Amino acid sequence: MSSSESLFTRARRLIPGGVNSPVRAFRSVGGAPFFTVRAEGATLETADGRELIDFVCTWGPAIHGHNHPAIREAVRDALDRGTSFGTPNPLEVEMAETIVAMVPSIEKVRMCNSGTEATMSCIRLARGFTGRDKIVKFSGCYHGHVDSLLIKAGSGALTLGHPDSAGIPASFAQETIVLPFNDPDALDAAFAEFGERIAGLILEPYPANVGLILPKPGFLQHVREVCSRHGAVLIFDEVMTGFRVAPGGVQERENIRPDLTALGKIIGGGLPVGAFGGRAEIMDRLAPLGPVYQAGTLSGNPLAMAAGLAALKLLRELDPYARLDAMGRKIKAALDEGAMLRGIPLQTPQVGSMFSFYFSEAPVVDYATATASDSTRFKDVFHTCLQDGVYLPPSAFEACFISTAHEGAAIDRACEVLSKAIRLL
């Protein structure tokens, strides 16, 4: 078996940057990525024969830990019957029934193959439903690599967005309004100016792609009210939070009904799956019933449905949320203790099995406060932890995830390692 180093050399010759998704290249922490040859429970086994306690959890999906036997069995069972049919299959119906039973606001749902497809389709549906063009998003909320959503704030007060990637026409960006999270006044001002032209507003209700940011009390309710008042479609991107913070995601915890919800990650049980759903009146505008086109050769794939259904069934049977939260609070306490002993300011947002830490004096409430934190210190902690067998996301601005498989020895060891890494700064 080749080592990570030689695999990365081969990869860089043929794959841009050597990776199939940029953050995996370790650019923001420095050094070269390791390659994984096997994953089991809370642990990754690298091509170099190391075992690492994993807090990336394949960027969110692995809430039951890696290679869970029930999910593996479900995929194996489906595999015996064929990998793809191109016709409707019974597992899609079971999946739709499961999602509608678990996610409070979803009356109808369609499956797709990634979170990006889910948010892209929600945006198109909001536009098709309202006959309006503009979309509102928040700085620091990531919704996949959809052209209309890969937009950053422009300069000046109420200016429209700028492309956040080469290859996105400025004219697309002009249809996206980018606002700071947790700022009701900015939201009111944008709707006062553009309200009649806004098709929808999309947000991560607990933003988890610049680290973890929690909404201020009342902010999500305010967003709901403003959208209702102006006839804009409210889209919750729960690709990350869906099934992770509660069976029904943030909308269940916070008791808010969005009009549409984008799902992904956990819903695929480790296979490539996305889904979007919501009010039947809006969903029925999709083809073949309505004029909004959306499709997918492999959508509702039987292997993917089997894996996802097994993952969701485990959540319903085990109801692991209290256990996951207890582990989250343990980690938070270890981080806080390390920071206190070292005498440095640290923000440690945590909700259930999601957490992050920012070297910052000020509370982190939005993109500006998150990115003002000291990411150099994060790099040092990242590398110390990696040396000590704990794998954190290779960027200061990614959330960490805990799985049920971390319970016991893995979480205790990780607490020691994290706390020590901070004390050593």
Ligand SMILES: *Cc1c(COP(=O)(O)O)cnc(C)c1O
């Ligand atoms: C991961 C993520 C996406 C994109 O999902 P992909 O499956 O990577 O396309 C969209 N929104 C949020 C909130 C995410 O965390």
